[in-house]
Amino acid sequence: MLQQFPLIDQPGQALRKPEPAFLTDDSAEILRFAAGALKAGMAAALVTLVAIRGGSSRPLGAQMAVREDGFYCGFVSGGCVEAAAAFEALDVITSGEDRMVKYGEGSPYFDIVLPCGGGITLSVHKLRDASPLLAVLNAMEQRQPAGLRYTPQAQTLESAPPVTKTGWRDDYFDVSYRPCARVIVYGRSVEAEVTANVARAAGYDVQTSDGFDPRTTFALMDADTAVILLYHDLNRELPVLQAALAA
Incomplete structure (x- = not known):
């Protein structure tokens, strides 16, 4: 279920405007950006593409990382929703409550259009521990497959055994990572x-x-x-x- 929260932390505080830190589709760079934020004492969120309705320019498991200062990297669409998703991530960082957000077909946001005509659902998770990210990064550096498992009900992200396919399994969503080809x-x-x-x-x-x-x-x-x-x-x-x- 979608949740709506204000985009301003406290009355009178200026709105943080999301901006791309750099352009990348590389999973390792995205996870490294998020882990680096946590190591520096900054809050961060991980945005994951968890459902596709119709067409999509990105596959399931595509991700963005968003820092509390508004800088982000990664893509979950062809560039249509990334800024809006970063705003959602800033809300999640502030509230501490994860959420699912729909864009395109089936979305309440009629002004955010996906030109492909499809629809996507994103999970937005506030990161609380860099360990799962570092485990994936270490595996990929060793040219080994790795996995992350997100459980929405518990709002947890943990390292998981490598899986061959990204997707939902019961109540959790697995993302499969392979080393760079x-x-x-x-x-x-x-x-x-x-x-x-x-x-x-x-x-x-x-x-x-x-x-x-x-x-x-x-x-x-x-x-x-x-x-x-x-x-x-x-x-x-x-x-x-x-x-x-x-x-």
Whole structure:
């Protein structure tokens, strides 16, 4: 059920205007921003996309982090509702009461429109402990999957075993996190160089072969690694394919 609270802490206090701290879609950066706020003694909230009706530009589990000073990062839509969601988060930080908010289809906010025509529901949770966030960050740094579990009734967020799919399970919502996708580009050509630059621009963790012995990069392969073969030489590429399959 939606709850409405005033956006001003106390009479006469100026309204805090939400502003993006920086633009990112990276889960690790969002969680790091929130954990950093708590470590610095600031209150913060985590906003999570927990339901989609029709179309959505972000998947379930997309998140924003909002600090008590109004700065936020992350996306839960295509940029349509982030400022409004940050206002809700500031309310939650002030009241201490978590809430669910609907935008688009089924929402009471007729002036906040989702151009895709769908609707989304966001959970807004006041963070009380950085430990679950740090556990996820540590796992991703070790290139291991991780999870967060949010229970609305108890207003709790805790680390959870890795799950294969983000979504509701009984009374709680699980968010699955994977390490950053790694791309290893094999080749000694301008095509390989350009491909590596494009992959970096897209946000992948990009590694390149040394141009002589691709086996030096085999140790970097894991379940979240893709390989791109641009040697144009089957004799060179077959060992890479075998190593990728083994990983």
